[in-house]
Amino acid sequence: MKNEKLDESEFFNIRQEIVSKWPTLNEVNLQEAINYHKGIPREKNLFDLISDAKKRGATIIYPRGGVALVDDQIKLLLHLQNYGGADYLPTTVDSYTRNESFDSARKGIEQSIKNGRSRLNGFPVVNHGVSGCRKIIEAIEVPAMLLPGTPSPCTAAEIAFGGGYTGLLGGGISDTIRFTKKMPLNEGIQNYQYVDRLVSYYGERGVKIHREHTGFLTGTLIPPAIAISIIVLDCLLAAKQGVKQYSLGIGQNLNIVQDVAALKTVPLICTKYLHRFGIEDMELPVGLHQWMGAFPPNEAEAVSVICLAAMIGLLGNATHMTTKTSHEAIGIPSLESNAFGLRTTKKIIKLLGNFSYPSDPRVDEEMYWIKREAESILDRVLEIGDGDPAVGANRGFEAGILDVPWAPNLCVANKVLPARDSSGAVRYLDTGDLPFPKDIKEFHLSKLKERAKKENTEVDIDLAIHDVTDIARSIIN
Numbered sequence: 114m115k116n117e118k119l120d121e122s123e124f125f126n127i128r129q130e131i132v133s134k135w136p137t138l139n140e141v142n143l144q145e146a147i148n149y150h151k152g153i154p155r156e157k158n159l160f161d162l163i164s165d166a167k168k169r170g171a172t173i174i175y176p177r178g179g180v181a182l183v184d185d186q187i188k189l190l191l192h193l194q195n196y197g198g199a200d201y202l203p204t205t206v207d208s209y210t211r212n213e214s215f216d217s218a219r220k221g222i223e224q225s226i227k228n229g230r231s232r233l234n235g236f237p238v239v240n241h242g243v244s245g246c247r248k249i250i251e252a253i254e255v256p257a258m259l260l261p262g263t264p265s266p267c268t269a270a271e272i273a274f275g276g277g278y279t280g281l282l283g284g285g286i287s288d289t290i291r292f293t294k295k296m297p298l299n300e301g302i303q304n305y306q307y308v309d310r311l312v313s314y315y316g317e318r319g320v321k322i323h324r325e326h327t328g329f330l331t332g333t334l335i336p337p338a339i340a341i342s343i344i345v346l347d348c349l350l351a352a353k354q355g356v357k358q359y360s361l362g363i364g365q366n367l368n369i370v371q372d373v374a375a376l377k378t379v380p381l382i383c384t385k386y387l388h389r390f391g392i393e394d395m396e397l398p399v400g401l402h403q404w405m406g407a408f409p410p411n412e413a414e415a416v417s418v419i420c421l422a423a424m425i426g427l428l429g430n431a432t433h434m435t436t437k438t439s440h441e442a443i444g445i446p447s448l449e450s451n452a453f454g455l456r457t458t459k460k461i462i463k464l465l466g467n468f469s470y471p472s473d474p475r476v477d478e479e480m481y482w483i484k485r486e487a488e489s490i491l492d493r494v495l496e497i498g499d500g501d502p503a504v505g506a507n508r509g510f511e512a513g514i515l516d517v518p519w520a521p522n523l524c525v526a527n528k529v530l531p532a533r534d535s536s537g538a539v540r541y542l543d544t545g546d547l548p549f550p551k552d553i554k555e556f557h558l559s560k561l562k563e564r565a566k567k568e569n570t571e572v573d574i575d576l577a578i579h580d581v582t583d584i585a586r587s588i589i590n
Contacts, residue, residue, distance in 0.1 A: 114299040116353050116503040119310040127307050131267045135215045137242030138268060141275035143314070149247070149277060150320040159201055159256035159280035160321035160358050166200075167398045167432045170467075174198075174458050176436045176451050177260060179205030179235035181225035183245045186236050187252045189448045194253055197452030198459050200433075201256040204249070204278070207235030211263035211292075215239055234445060235262075238269050238276075246276020258282060258323070264289040264301030270308045274315060280323035281308065282362070284347035286506050287327045290522040298507050298524050305347070306354055313355025324356050325400055328379075329364020331519045332405035333581050334531040334539045337375035338486030339517060339547075340364060345383050345491055349502040352392045360433065362400040365425055367418070367584060371538040373470055374479030376401065376429030382487050398432035401425070403458075407585035408441035414587060415439040419454055423461035428470040434458065442585065479538070486553060490514065493548040513546030519581075532576035533583070534560035535567050542577050 119127070132138040155161050166173045176199060178189050186204065193199045209218035218237035225232045238246065238259065250257060258280030259273040266283055273281065289301025312322045326347055328340040340363060348359050361379045365372045380397050387395055403422035408415050416439050426434040438446040438454040446454075470476065493514050498505020509515035513526040520527060528545025540557040541547075558572070565572045 114302065114503050114507065116350055116501045118353050118355065119306060124307070124310050124314065128271075131271060131307070134213060134268055135239050137239060138271055140243045141271050143275075146243075146275040147315060147318050147320050149275075150279070150315070153250070153277055153279075157250070157254070157256050157279070158321060159258055159323040162201060162256050163323055163360065163398050163432060164358065164396060167396070170430070172427050172431055172462055173200035173433045174436055174455060174462070175201045175203055175258065175433065176438075176455055177203050177205050178446075178448070178451055179203070179207065179260070180231040181207070181222055181233040181237065182231065183241055183248055185225075185231060187249055189451075190249065190253050190257070192448045193452055193455060194255055197455030199255065199455055201258060201280070202253055203258055203260050204238065204273070205235045205260045206262055206269055207233040207237050209233065210235070210237050210239055210269060211261060211265065213239075213265055213268060238272050242272060243275045246273060246278060250277035256280065258325070262288070262292065264292055264296055265304055267304055267307050267311075270311055274311065274322060279321070280325065281312070282325045282327055283308075284326045284343070285350060286343050286347050287330055290510070290517055290520045290525050291327075291331050292521075294521050294523060296522070298510060298522070299503075302350065302503050302506070306350065309351045309354035309356050313357075316355065316357055321358070323358050323360065324351055325360035326362045327402075328362045329402045329405040330517055332364065333519045334366055334406070334533070334577075335364060335518065336486070336529075336531050336539050336541060337363070337366075337371065337378070337483045338490065339529070341375065341379050341382055341483065341487045342490040342494070342515065343517070344379060345386050345487070346494065346502045346506050348383055348395075348397075349386060349390060352387060352390070352395050357394065358396040358398070360398045360400040362402055362435075363431075364402045364405050365422060366537075366539045367404055367421060367425070368533075368537040368539070369421075369425055369428065370473070370475045370536070371479050372425045373429040374476045374483055376426075376431055377476070378480045378483045378487075382484060382491075386491060399430070400433045400435065401429065401431035402435045403437040404584065407582050408437070408439075409585050409587055410442040411587055412439045415441060416457060418584065419457050420461055423458040424465065427462055427465050427468070430469070482553065482556060486547075486549060489548050489550070489553070514548050516545050516547060530574065530577045531580070532561055533564070533580045535564040542572065542574070
């Protein structure tokens with residue numbers, strides 16, 4: 114397992130196995146797909162949309178969403194486009210497709226037709242094939258992005274790109290450690306090496322495809338430096354395969370100062386390590402994923418979370434933002450609630466206008482600590498990986514030098530525990546085996562002691578447990 118670009122011979126050998134997994138995959142003719150993409154208007158290319166937004170300093174938005182049938186997916190996306198004002202549109206993949214259980218997805222499609230409503234929690238992109246995807250792309254007026262939500266995205270990517278999608282969300286390290294229990298990290302990394310090589314294959318032939326990282330990881334409280342470390346490693350892996358635009362997707366913790374600091378710090382650190390590897394031609398937009406943790410069931414309280422989330426994205430100069438809905442605590446959001454979340458976010462962006470976060474020493478201090486922590490992790494990971502981020506990631510998780518709170522994968526030590534300080538910023542209750550110097554550990558402990566003193570409590574695991582669901586608690590009993 115190494116960070117080496119797949120040559121075309123290796124690429125096509127792997128591809129032969131991938132396209133044999135389900136009949137629709139044989140529909141993908143790469144040259145025909147490239148020709149199809151070249152006929153798509155520029156305003157429907159996500160790479161160009163995000164590049165333009167970055168140049169303008171704008172913040173554009175999109176939601177999540179996927180249902181079982183093509184016509185229903187079109188109905189959903191048109192509603193999000195026309196009534197939600199989405200700047201680009203999602204297609205979230207269903208759980209069966211994420212696990213390449215295509216026969217189960219087929220049954221889900223049949224049940225959905227029979228019952229008159231979606232019986233899947235996403236869009237079975239592989240089953241619907243290239244023709245289904247193109248029907249969607251041709252029905253909408255803005256770009257579309259695939260959200261596979263899996264460390265096994267190769268089949269979904271083949272169909273989606275063949276069908277006209279111009280963006281894909283995910284990362285080999287991040288998606289393996291947060292979505293699976295037993296998948297070896299090597300396997301997830303190799304899968305995304307293929308996807309990123311597929312992106313560059315299209316790119317080398319004039320078709321630009323956007324890639325975005327999922328820095329929100331487990332959707333709980335993630336210290337920014339941990340998220341940024343994994344973003345950088347996945348970015349280095351994508352860059353090696355020839356990806357030219359890679360969004361650095363930060364998951365927020367709903368603390369204005371710390372979240373803004375994270376948004377400002379991530380491109381600086383990523384650029385530094387790309388340059389170290391001799392890569393200077395990669396575009397790095399910054400994305401924000403609105404709060405990925407538990408939402409309050411009360412709709413008014415849920416809307417307040419979305420409003421704060423939107424404000425943070427704008428203040429942190431995020432190029433794009435992934436929105437949430439006021440029905441997150443209830444279940445899969447309806448198309449109406451999804452559009453509601455979009456419009457809420459869009460209105461906050463309009464109200465704030467061109468306002469930018471003024472110079473703030475608190476943000477500067479957070480950036481200082483985040484930068485030191487992330488670089489401590491990254492330098493040690495690259496050291497034990499002999500300069501190879503793929504090798505370093507594997508060895509790093511084995512040694513606990515890389516660690517992610519509440520991650521399900523068995524390769525993760527799960528020794529790190531986060532908790533909020535009295536300001537709401539996320540600190541380390543336990544740093545586990547992260548390679549931090551003494552002063553970093555003391556800084557975090559001192560912040561947690563300040564909170565404990567104010568609340569007349571102890572600095573212990575109860576803080577961490579309490580904070581996982583604190584945002585979801587109602588303000589009125």
